[in-house]
Each structure stands twice: as C-alpha cells, then as structure tokens.
Amino acid sequence: MNTVSTQAPDSTRGSVRGTGAGRPVLEIKNLSVDYGYGEDRVHALRNVSLTLREGEVLGLAGESGCGKSTLVYGATRLLPPPGLISSGEVLYYPEDGGEPVDILRQPEDALRASRWQDTAIVFQGAMNSLNPVHRIGRQITDAIAAHRPETTKAERQDRARELLDMVGIDPGRISSFPHQLSGGMRQRVMIAMALALEPRVLIMDEPTTALDVVMQRQIIEQIVDLRQNLGFSVIFITHDVSLLIEIADRIAIMYAGDIVEQGPASRMYRQPRHPYTRGLLNSFPPLRGPRREMTGIPGSPPDLVNLPTGCPYHPRCPYAMPICSEKIPTLIEPTAGGSEPGRLVACWLEEDAEATVPPELAVRA
C-alpha cells in the first residue's frame, strides 16, 4: 500500500520505464476540437498529438481550462455539444498486434462494442457520474452484461463484489444507492466500474480533486497498486504537477489547447525545459525533498477564441523573444539547450539556433 510514499521521484518502478520502451496503445494525432461555430468558436484543442504506451502512466497537466478534459472527450468520441472535432485521428492498437483502428472513424456499433473494454474512463467530477436512481451494483453489472452477454447474473454480481472489494469498499454496499455513499466512496465505485472489464487503457480525469488530502492519497495509492497488478496503461490528468511526478512515468504539459512539453517524469521535474513547465512546477510545493521558492505564473491563460499570435504563452513568458509573437513553435526534440532522449518541447528557445538558452532551462550535465 505504501509504494508511493517510499519511492523517490526518480527511482525505477513498474515493469516499463517511460522512455519509449513499450508499444503504443493509443495514439492521438493532430486532434483539433472547437466548441461552437463561426467566428467566436472556442479553439479548445489545436493539433494535439500524444501517444500512450503499453503499461505506462502518462500524466497530463496544465492550468484549468487548457483543454485536458476536452482531450479525453474528443479522443473517446464523447464530446458533448457544441463540441466538434475539426481534424485529427485517434488510433487504438489492438492487443493482438493487428492494424490500428481510428476511433474517430469507427462505425457506431463497433465503437460501442469496444468501449470500456479497450478504454475505460473515470470522469472529472465522479460525484455526478453515478445514476441516482439505480443501485451501484446494477451500474457495475450492466457494463459487464453489455460486453459479456454470456455471463450469468450471479457471475456478474460476484464480479461486482470483487471489484468493490478491490477498491476498498465493503462488498455488502453493492445494493446501496449512490446518495447513500460518501464522495470518496463514489469515486472508488467509479474506479471499480472502470476496471470491470479489465480495460487496456484507463483514463482518469482529476479523479481526486474533490477529496481531502488523506482520501486523495489513499485513492492514488490504490490506483498505483491496481495498475501494478493488472498492468493497464493510464492517462492521469491533474493540475497538480507534483503529484504526477510521483506516479507518472511520463508527463505531458498542456497550455491553451496544445502540448508544450513532454518527457520522462523525473527529468521533467528536475529539468523543465519549457518556460511554462518551469512556471507550473514553481506554483506547487514539492511533496518532499528540498523546498523551492514558489513563484507561480504571472498573468492568466489566454482567451481561446482569440489566441495571441505565435506562441500562445509569449505574453506571460519571461524569456519571450521577437520570434515568439510571430510564429508558433512546433513540438520537437530540443537541440539548442542540449539534446535528451524522449523529450519533446515546443519553444523557440530550443528551436532557434541563434537563441541563448537561459541556464535554468538548459540541460545540466
């Protein structure tokens, strides 16, 4: 149970280390999502590309409103209106190593059949994720019944009890209604539900935000445990970067609807290369280790209807150069500040040969 607390951020854990080892399971390619139509539509995602590999925990962080949840909804085709996918593809790589399928272009019934089996989701605000009029047992078993019609009712009930037990809820609670459970219990029920079919990918969108710190710890530790035993891949979304450093193998940082930096968790923590990542790290106290000065990021996230020209972060960036307000940097392997495997950065400091990388953002050998 104390996997998290005994490990330093950079120690090896799990079977797969995040530096490009595993095969991809889910590959998001150039995904763009708008809310609404016409001139004042919100560009919630702009050409986002992100790959989840087998067995890894991929952390996704960014300020509120940067499009983390939209990425989840878009990639799983659950976008509520007026959300529209304007471009991109989401490739799912089947377990048997066959051809990847594009979820966005999959026929409706094939999509329905693959849901929850391949990718299960714990949504943000799990408080309202349970149907208030049905018992929680029924809500777990109906997912099993939909995908494993050959199982008997008794088998499904047993499985539901087993799942509840797994997330630390008394199996006798199977016939409780959601309103009879506490917030933390509901959250666990959602996690149990997500694991019902042993999915290959588990997406967790801020699964612990509404909870107190003690409860958060417990649930996170449980998730880490379960992943080690069941071996699924996780996309873990939060705005708490210091939490990600502990549990994620790789981290991707999002800003204003795009990924600005990604790389191995420990490296990202010790060596942020994008000015925004650095700012984000400095706005959270580290969970342990030496205290560092907390500065936060001056200014506020941009309006997604009228994005600034060039790099959307340049108005807040202390290192902004003339080119930053003119052209959008691409997410590439950094060169200028020293190369590093598995690291991608979208910043002119790293792309422009002329630029001098500030020492705090450069690779220190």
Next chain:
Amino acid sequence: MKFLVRRIIFYVITAWAAITLNFVIPRLMPGNPVQSLINKFQGQLSTSATHSLYVLFGLDKKQSLWDQYWTYWGELLHGNLGISFAYFPTPVSEVIGQALPWTIALVGLSTIISVVLGTLLGTFIGWRRGTWMDGVLPVTTFFSSVPYFWLGLIFIAVFAVLLPVFPAGGGYDGALIPAFNTEFIGSVLQHAALPAITIVLSSVAGWILSQRNMMVTVTSEDYVTVAQAKGLKERTVMFDYAARNAILPQVSGFALSLGFVVSGTLVMELVFSYPGIGYSLFQAINAHDYPLMQGIFLVITISVLIANIIADMVYVFLDPRTRQEG
C-alpha cells in the same frame, strides 16, 4: 417507512379539512337560503327534501353546531350524502354512483393514454434532437392551444355530422339495455372515442414538452455520458439512464394536473352530453340541487386526493432518494 407515515398523516389532515369545509360552507351562507330555495321551487319539493335542505344548511335548529358536525360525519361514513332534489327522491350517493364510473373510465383512461404517449414521444424527441421528430411538437401544441370546447365541437361537426363515423354524444346507444355484452361495450367504446381523442389531443402537448425538456437536461448529465462511455446499447442509455431520470418531474406534474382533469371533465361532458360526474354537476347547478353539488364536490376532492397519494407512492418507488431507508 417514516416518509410514508408522514405523507399519510398529511393526506388525512387534508381530507379532514376538505370534508369539514364542505360542512362549513353551506352554514356560512347569509340569510335563509332554504326558504328562498323552497320559494323558488314553489311547492314542488316534498317535505323530506325540504328537511334534507334544512339539515344541509344547518338550519335544523334543534341541534348545536357541534352535534350537527358529528351527525354529518356519521351520515358521511354510512355513505349517506342526502337526497337529491333534481332527481328526487334518489339519494345523492346513488346519482354519483351512477355517474362516477363513466368519468373515471373515460377521463382516467384518456389521461393515462395522454401521459404515456406524451412521455414516450417526449423521450424520443428529446433524445434525437434535430430530426424530423421535432415536427411533432408544433402540431400537438396547436391542438392544446385551441380551447377545448371548440376542439370538441369541431370534432363533432367533422366526425359525427359531416362524416357520421362516431356518435355526437351520450355514453351509449339509448336503445340498448346496459349489460356486459359485446354489443353494449362496443357502443360504449364508440361513444367514448371522440371524447377520448379530443382529451388526448388537447393535453398531450404538455406531456411531450415537459418530458422533452427534461430529456435535454438529463442527457447532459455526467451519468449519461458515463453510460455512453460504458458502451451500453443506445436503448439502454436512453431508457435506463436518461428517461428513467427525466420521468421523475412528470410524476409530480401528473399529480398536479389531476386537479385540472376535473374542470376539464366538466367541459368535455357538456360538449359530448356524456353521462359522467361533470354532466351531473352541471345539472345540479341548473337545478339548484345543493345536496348533489355538495356530494359531487366531496367526491371530486377525495378522488384528487387519492390520485395524489398514488402519484406520491409512485414517486417514492421511482426515486430512491426520497426513501428513508434505515
């Protein structure tokens, strides 16, 4: 079941208040209403009818108000509501007993049809917004915005006079003797068709609209998204998750609307000369038949109350949050 006990106490008090009001109101009438009524009928009332009037209005001076109240309850519990003088010497309870089944069968059934049909249509329209189904709404809204008596008259003009498919009025063919045979029941159904169709047409829009709006609200709830993400069949998501929650306000709406069913009945039974409770009430009013009026009001109050109890129970059954389990 603490909840149920609380509700039952509430209904008992409401029923008591209604019954007591029914006792008090005639006694509050100024002057001597009985004498003026007797004058109006110019000796056509028998002595027993006159006596029942005196008792009704509490002008039966031999008793104190308190004693009268107890007598009133005693009579009521024996089903004795006095003597009607429009149908003299038939007791009021008998007049009501003959009229009530007609109303309950016709209005009750058409209301249920309307609710079920409207809720189903509203579920589909709300689930699949932006399809041809949306076109149903303006049509039904049109029918509900036409005054009911006008709709009834047009239907009579078209389907009974112009194209004599259905009879223009009445509860059954007067040439038949009421009995449980196919001929009589067929005649009853034929006579009920036009009133039923017009009731459904004029009320279904409200049910469609409220269910549609609730569906739209519920569809954006997280648990519906979760149901979709789980890959459940579309039918399951639509009925088990969305409609199952959207229907809750419908049940309360149904309880509320029952009060209006009664006033709706009055117009419908007049337009179609239907031998129900509304028609009897109309005749009672015309004939200044106070005992009958009072009896009908009592029956109406109690039926609305009973219907509300049923709606309440259904709600408790449908929404676990209102249940207080130990």
